[in-house]
Amino acid sequence: MPAAPVIRLAHLGKHYETRAGPVPVLKDVNLDIGPAEFVAIMGPSGSGKSTLMSILGCLDAPSDGTYVLEGRDVGALSRDQLADLRNRVIGFVFQGFNLLPRATTLDNVALPLVYAGVGKSERLATARQMLERVGLGPYAASFPDQISGGQQQRAAIARALINRPRLILADEPTGNLDTRTSQEIMGLLRQLNADGGITVVLVTHDPDIAAHAMRLVHLVDGQVAEDGPLRRRVAGSRAR
Amino acid sequence: MTMGPMLSEARQAMGANRLRTFLTMLGMMIGVGAVIMMLAVGQGARDFVDRSIASMGRNLFVVLAGSATASGVRLGTGNVPTLTVADAQALEELATVDAVAPILPGAAQIVYGANNWGTSVLGITPRFLDVRNWRLSAGFPFDDSDVRSAAQVTLLGHTVVKNLFGDEDPVGKTVRIGKSPYLVMGILAAKGQSLDGRDQDDAALIPITTAQRKLFGSQFQGSVRFMVVRAGSAEAMPVAERDMTQLLRQRHRLADGADNDFSVRNLTALVSTAAETTRTMSLMLGAIASISLLVGGIGIMNIMLVSVTERTREIGIRCAIGARTRDIRLQFLLEALILSVVGCLVGVFLGVAGALLVSAVARTAVVVTLSSVLMAFLVAAGVGIFFGFYPADKAARLKPMDALRYQ
Numbered sequence: 001m002p003a004a005p006v007i008r009l010a011h012l013g014k015h016y017e018t019r020a021g022p023v024p025v026l027k028d029v030n031l032d033i034g035p036a037e038f039v040a041i042m043g044p045s046g047s048g049k050s051t052l053m054s055i056l057g058c059l060d061a062p063s064d065g066t067y068v069l070e071g072r073d074v075g076a077l078s079r080d081q082l083a084d085l086r087n088r089v090i091g092f093v094f095q096g097f098n099l100l101p102r103a104t105t106l107d108n109v110a111l112p113l114v115y116a117g118v119g120k121s122e123r124l125a126t127a128r129q130m131l132e133r134v135g136l137g138p139y140a141a142s143f144p145d146q147i148s149g150g151q152q153q154r155a156a157i158a159r160a161l162i163n164r165p166r167l168i169l170a171d172e173p174t175g176n177l178d179t180r181t182s183q184e185i186m187g188l189l190r191q192l193n194a195d196g197g198i199t200v201v202l203v204t205h206d207p208d209i210a211a212h213a214m215r216l217v218h219l220v221d222g223q224v225a226e227d228g229p230l231r232r233r234v235a236g237s238r239a240r
Numbered sequence: 241m242t243m244g245p246m247l248s249e250a251r252q253a254m255g256a257n258r259l260r261t262f263l264t265m266l267g268m269m270i271g272v273g274a275v276i277m278m279l280a281v282g283q284g285a286r287d288f289v290d291r292s293i294a295s296m297g298r299n300l301f302v303v304l305a306g307s308a309t310a311s312g313v314r315l316g317t318g319n320v321p322t323l324t325v326a327d328a329q330a331l332e333e334l335a336t337v338d339a340v341a342p343i344l345p346g347a348a349q350i351v352y353g354a355n356n357w358g359t360s361v362l363g364i365t366p367r368f369l370d371v372r373n374w375r376l377s378a379g380f381p382f383d384d385s386d387v388r389s390a391a392q393v394t395l396l397g398h399t400v401v402k403n404l405f406g407d408e409d410p411v412g413k414t415v416r417i418g419k420s421p422y423l424v425m426g427i428l429a430a431k432g433q434s435l436d437g438r439d440q441d442d443a444a445l446i447p448i449t450t451a452q453r454k455l456f457g458s459q460f461q462g463s464v465r466f467m468v469v470r471a472g473s474a475e476a477m478p479v480a481e482r483d484m485t486q487l488l489r490q491r492h493r494l495a496d497g498a499d500n501d502f503s504v505r506n507l508t509a510l511v512s513t514a515a516e517t518t519r520t521m522s523l524m525l526g527a528i529a530s531i532s533l534l535v536g537g538i539g540i541m542n543i544m545l546v547s548v549t550e551r552t553r554e555i556g557i558r559c560a561i562g563a564r565t566r567d568i569r570l571q572f573l574l575e576a577l578i579l580s581v582v583g584c585l586v587g588v589f590l591g592v593a594g595a596l597l598v599s600a601v602a603r604t605a606v607v608v609t610l611s612s613v614l615m616a617f618l619v620a621a622g623v624g625i626f627f628g629f630y631p632a633d634k635a636a637r638l639k640p641m642d643a644l645r646y647q
Contacts, residue, residue, distance in 0.1 A: 083563060086562045087562020092560050099557075102253070115564070120244060120245070159561065
């Protein structure tokens with residue numbers, strides 16, 4: 001990793017306050033993720049994967065330690081500055097797709113541009129382009145409940161990509177999809193990583209999905225238990 | 241976030257649950273409609289009183305001749321001829337007094353051709369028409385020379401003309417009042433009912449001298465029953481009352497302890513009491529209607545709170561893709577504002593229609609003013625913002641993570 005890391009976590013900790021006292025979820029997590037890396041985070045249920053993703057996505061704040069995103073200490077940013085990071089730097093892909101049910105595919109994909117203050121015609125043109133790119137061109141006017149799960153996830157990826165983010169955070173992106181569709185979605189993510197140079201961080205509990213990544217981080221009880229490259233598969237995929 | 245996509249999103253959100261949107265707006269419609277209707281009814285009542293005041297004339301006093309007590313029998317005011325035309329002329333010299341019209345009233349039978357009609361006949365000076373704010377609809381008024389010569393001329397009220405002449409033009413005709421012939425010089429413009437329901441048009445006017453010397457006769461030369469006095473302005477009325485009392489006591493040579501042999505009554509005070517009553521009434525009606533406006537506002541707040549809870553996940557998604565606090569707040573505030581403004585527009589329509597219905601059914605004067613519509617509209621918009629703000633702020637303050645995880 002020669003370049004400056006996109007993500008640097010130092011002694012990161014997170015606990016939730018309950019009536020019985022603080023419950024630790026993440027403990028002293030140290031992690032550097034460089035540009036154009038493809039990292040899979042695995043771990044058993046309750047190991048803190050999702051919490052870590054929320055913190056990486058600036059949706060939640062750590063209790064201890066620091067999170068530096070592209071050289072900026074996230075802990076020092078205001079609510080609106082965080083919103084701006086989520087809008088321009090980070091793209092989210094969720095397990096449940098999280099499209100707005102009342103909006104068409106096109107409007108869903110264009111929504112981040114609305115918050116970025118882009119004008120209407122440019123917004124719709126860019127969104128259409130992005131839908132073509134994920135193979136959803138014919139479904140621009142469809143509503144989320146009119147298309148399949150795989151198509152919804154493609155639309156969600158198009159939405160995540162529309163503001164040209166440097167980082168894609170995918171939280172169990174294939175959790176609700178069948179095996180074949182899962183492979184398609186993973187292929188799309190890999191393509192973005194390889195061709196677009198976008199850093200991808202993926203949370204999954206499926207080893208077959210994790211195998212698409214270059215690097216595997218294993219989380220156990222809120223701590224990094226293992227962190228290493230997945231050489232063979234990465235080398236194989238790069239060779240093609 | 242710009243207004244265009246916000247508006248279309250608000251429309252989508254409200255279109256998703258039409259019945260609920262309609263019911264929420266209904267609260268506003270009824271509130272605004274009630275306010276406008278009540279204001280219209282109140283304004284109608286006020287206009288009626290104002291018209292009555294205007295038909296009577298403004299800033300008026302009535303100076304009545306005194307009462308007499310003889311052998312323990314107390315007679316009503318006006319029975320003793322203590323006021324004279326000379327008193328009237330003296331009062332007119334006061335700086336605070338604008339005009340004085342001495343009046344000698346009586347009743348007489350008027351005959352024209354085969355018709356006859358009993359009516360009140362008022363002996364007056366030309367000043368009277370001015371003070372009572374009374375115009376002629378035809379002919380000309382008699383002047384001071386007619387008064388000096390005690391000419392047998394008359395001005396007839398509308399009701400009298402209708403009863404004696406029917407469709408015939410009375411100007412220039414001769415009628416008999418009592419036993420003598422009188423030339424009809426003009427017709428008084430219709431004035432309608434007074435505040436106490438008396439028909440003001442059922443009267444005939446003749447020169448005061450004619451009434452004194454020829455029609456009614458009087459053992460006291462130049463006496464009048466009462467005078468109508470107009471003060472220079474509404475502000476001058478208290479001073480005018482004091483000045484007149486002082487002057488009349490002087491002229492009547494009353495000792496310091498003696499009772500007045502006349503009485504001064506402030507006519508405008510009576511009427512302004514009526515005006516005050518209607519004003520209070522319309523204020524009260526408006527206040528009651530405002531309560532329904534308030535209830536409508538609370539309805540909006542209630543629905544917006546439900547809507548924020550229902551759409552917590554949507555708020556989370558929006559946060560995740562970069563919505564700022566103000567974007568979320570503005571979005572919900574805009575929905576509340578649309579609910580109240582659209583409800584208000586329909587409410588204005590309902591209120592105006594209701595007011596017209598009331599005026600048609602109850603035959604009351606109902607006046608919808610632009611200012612009342614504007615006021616209701618502004619208040620409604622204010623209510624929307626006020627009651628929409630808390631839910632919108634609640635939505636904006638949600639933690640993105642909590643909102644996103646909400647089931």
